[in-house]
Amino acid sequence: MRQRLGIGAALLPGPELLVLDEPTNGLDPHGIAEIRAMLRSFADDGMTVFVSSHLLAEIQQICEHLVVIETGRLIFQGGVKELLAARAPELIVRTESREDAKHLLRLVKSIGRSAHLVGDDESMTLEIAADCSWAGDLNRLAMADGITLVHLAERRSTLEEAFFEITRSCAGQTVRENDACRGAGGSDRATESPDARGRTAMIWRSFESEWVKMRRRRLWYGSYGAITAVVVLTTIVTIAGALHRPDARGDLTLAQLAHASGLSQGLTQSGVLLGAVSFSIAAFQFGGEFAHGTLRNLLVRQPRRSVLMAGKCLAVLTFLIGAVVVATMVAICAAFVMAHLRGIPTSAWTSGTGMGDLGILLGDLAISACGFAIIGMIAGVLLRSSVIAIAAGLAVLLPVETILTDAIPGTARWLPAQLLEAIAQGGSATAPFGAALTTVSAYLMGAVVIAMLVFVWRDVTA
Numbered sequence: 500m501r502q503r504l505g506i507g508a509a510l511l512p513g514p515e516l517l518v519l520d521e522p523t524n525g526l527d528p529h530g531i532a533e534i535r536a537m538l539r540s541f542a543d544d545g546m547t548v549f550v551s552s553h554l555l556a557e558i559q560q561i562c563e564h565l566v567v568i569e570t571g572r573l574i575f576q577g578g579v580k581e582l583l584a585a586r587a588p589e590l591i592v593r594t595e596s597r598e599d600a601k602h603l604l605r606l607v608k609s610i611g612r613s614a615h616l617v618g619d620d621e622s623m624t625l626e627i628a629a630d631c632s633w634a635g636d637l638n639r640l641a642m643a644d645g646i647t648l649v650h651l652a653e654r655r656s657t658l659e660e661a662f663f664e665i666t667r668s669c670a671g672q673t674v675r676e677n678d679a680c681r682g683a684g685g686s687d688r689a690t691e692s693p694d695a696r697g698r699t700a701m702i703w704r705s706f707e708s709e710w711v712k713m714r715r716r717r718l719w720y721g722s723y724g725a726i727t728a729v730v731v732l733t734t735i736v737t738i739a740g741a742l743h744r745p746d747a748r749g750d751l752t753l754a755q756l757a758h759a760s761g762l763s764q765g766l767t768q769s770g771v772l773l774g775a776v777s778f779s780i781a782a783f784q785f786g787g788e789f790a791h792g793t794l795r796n797l798l799v800r801q802p803r804r805s806v807l808m809a810g811k812c813l814a815v816l817t818f819l820i821g822a823v824v825v826a827t828m829v830a831i832c833a834a835f836v837m838a839h840l841r842g843i844p845t846s847a848w849t850s851g852t853g854m855g856d857l858g859i860l861l862g863d864l865a866i867s868a869c870g871f872a873i874i875g876m877i878a879g880v881l882l883r884s885s886v887i888a889i890a891a892g893l894a895v896l897l898p899v900e901t902i903l904t905d906a907i908p909g910t911a912r913w914l915p916a917q918l919l920e921a922i923a924q925g926g927s928a929t930a931p932f933g934a935a936l937t938t939v940s941a942y943l944m945g946a947v948v949i950a951m952l953v954f955v956w957r958d959v960t961a
Contacts, residue, residue, distance in 0.1 A: 502522065502523075502524070502525065502526060502530070502534070503530075503534075506519070506522065506534075506537075514546070515545075515546060515547060515715050515716075515717065516546070516547045516549065517541060517546055517547070517548045517549065518549045518551075519538075519548065519549070519550050519551070520551045520552075521551065521552050521553070521554070522534050522538070522550060522552070523535070523552070523554060523557055524554075531557070535557065535560060535561055538550070538561055539561065542563070545716055550562060555657070555658045555659040555662055556657070556658070556659065558579075558658060559579060559657065559658035562579055563578060563579060564576075564577070564578055564579070565577065565578065565579050565582060565658075567582075567662060567665065567666070569666050574665055574666065575665055579658065582658070582661050582665070583655065583656055583657075583658065583661055587628055587630075588629070588630045588631075588653055588654065588655045588656075589626050589627060589628060589629070589653070589654050590626070590627040590629050590630070590631070590633065590634060590637060590651065590652070590653055590654075591624060591625075591626060591650065591651070591652050591653070591654050592624065592625040592626075592627060592637070592648060592650065592651055593622070593623070593624055593625070593648070593649050593650035594623075594625070594641075594646055594647065594648060594649060595646075595647050595649055597623050599646045599647070600616060600623045600624075600625050601616070602644065602646065603625055603640075603641055603644075603646050604616055604625055606640055606641075606644060607625070607627055607637070607640075610640075612627055612628065612629060613627070613628040614626060614627040614628065626654075630653060631653040634651055634653070637651070638651065698806060701803065701806045701810075702806050702809045702810045702813070703810070704810070705806055705807050705809065705810020705811065705814075706810040706811075706813045706814045707810075708797075708810065709784075709810060709811045709814035709815070710814050710817075710818075713784070713814060713815075713818050722776075722780050722818070722819075722822060723821075723822045723825055723826070725776050726773060726776050726777070726819075726822040726823065726825075726826045726868075727822070727825060727826040727829050727830075729769055729772040729773050729776055729826070730766065730769045730773060730823075730826040730827060730829070730830045730864075731826070731829055731830045731833045733766075733768050733769035733772060733830075734765050734766050734768075734769065734830040734833055734834050734837070735833055735837055736768075737751065737764070737765050737766075737767075737768050738756060738765050738834060738837040738838065738841060738843070739837060739841070741753050741755075741756055741841070741843075751764060753841065753842075753843055756838070756843050757843050757844050757845075757847060758847055759847040759848065759850050759852040759853040759856060760852075760853070760856045761838075761843070761845075761847065761848060761853075762831065762834055762845075762848040762853060762856070762857055763853075763856040763857055763859075763860040765830075765834045765837075766827065766830055766831075766834070766857075766860055766864070767860065767923065767924050767925070768924075769830075769864070769923075770864065770867050770919070770920045770922075770923025770924060771897070771916070771920050771923075773823070773826075773864060773867070773868055773871075773923070774867055774868060774870070774871035774896075774916065774919055774920070774923070775871070775893060775896070775897065777819050777868040777869075777871040777872045777875065778871040778872065778874055778875035778878075778889070778892055778893065778896065779875065779889050779893070780815070780818075780819065780872065780875070781815050781819070781871075781872035781873070781874075781875030781876045781879065782875035782876070782878050782879040782885055782888040782889045782892060783875075783879070783885040783889065784811070784815050784876075784879070785811065785815075785875070785876045785878075785879030785880055785885075785888075786878070786879030786880075786882060786883060786884050786885030786886075786887070786888040786889075787879075787885045788879075789879075789883035789884065790883070790884050790885055790886070804954055804955045805951060805954075805955055808880075808951060808954055811876075812873070812876060815872055815876065816869050816872060816873075819865075819868050819869060819872050820865050820868070820869065822868075823861070823864050823865045823868050824861065824865075827860075827861050827864065831857075835848075859925065860925065863922055863923050863924070863925050863932075864923050866922055866923075866936070867919045867920070867922045867923035870915075870919045870922070870939055870943060871896075871916075871919055873943050873946075873947065874892065874896070874915060874943070874946070875888070875889075875892060876950070877946050877947065877949075877950040878891065878892040880950045880953060880954050881949075881950060881953060896915065896916040897916065900914045900915075900916045900917055904917060909929070911927075911929045911930060912929050912930040912934065912935070912938070913938070915939060915942055917929075917930065918930055918935040918938055918939045918942075919935075919939060921935040922935050922936055922939065
């Protein structure tokens, strides 16, 4: 009952990650089966369940991913099936007599199969390195020589056997000497060779690790939903506000929207808001590691901070590029609906020129969103708080830059947010696309170098 109450208390906040230590300890068989089914149902619903246990038979039935630690050292990380597959299955055979078993052993070895006899004269068993697919051939081979099999079964290694095998093979070896263990599926990524290939592999693992967190439903739906809502609403408002006739201010007209570039013009105005959301997501992902105290755990797993930061950056940027693509596809559908409601012909939108303009716009929006995201990452690293980074960053990028642009003519071609907005629009009168991209790239490269140095050398205290 205490075990059930503890699990129930842990479930009250609706966690995305549930950590359990020996959850089936002291339970009767019915209780163990109930806990096992409950944990599997949590995982099927999208929750991450982390179980620490010495009951390997239970772990084999519950878990999909496994981490094995021996004397404080990671010796295996991967799928349960991956670990079990490292040890080949065997066919277990018994015959009517000892002589038949020895004769069958000679026959099996004569065709190139690995086999050996175990047991005493009373119960001699032949173990053959093969799976059940070869059982029929073995049976025919025995029958051809007049040997009767009284037992034939396949035996696959259990998790307990695989555990003892890898712990024995890794015993007494240092981390740097443990190549054999790593080849069997283990890993000690903190000591891998720092050459280019090894560093790329470490960055990729850091990228995958960050994506595990970013696949959380709450973050996924919230981020993609916010970005999609921004792009769709901006598109709807732009098309809904188009004028029937040109005015002195040069506002968008229905006739302009009917051109091949009309669909792109309907989507262009979302650059700033899209950038603000991208900035906030990136700042939250980086600043949150400091605020929640999880960065220390990440650095224990990957002490090379530059590698960790590179992997996290790539994960955030690919996450946001995916969001921009999804949001653009939804906004295109909304644009066609609005065009129908406002009587705008859309045949030119689907022409080759229209699709080309749309592809260019999609690239411009992705570049702009990535630029804002990189600024958000830098703010999260330097300020070490997602709340402060988002508040300070948005204040500087939006109202402060807008005030400076209105107060001091010509500053728009030097301010980051104004330049990124110009990139999203394919260039502007004050900041052509090429000049804006060059200036922003120089800003970002300098800022990334500073943030990387701060991240590498500054102590992590929480």
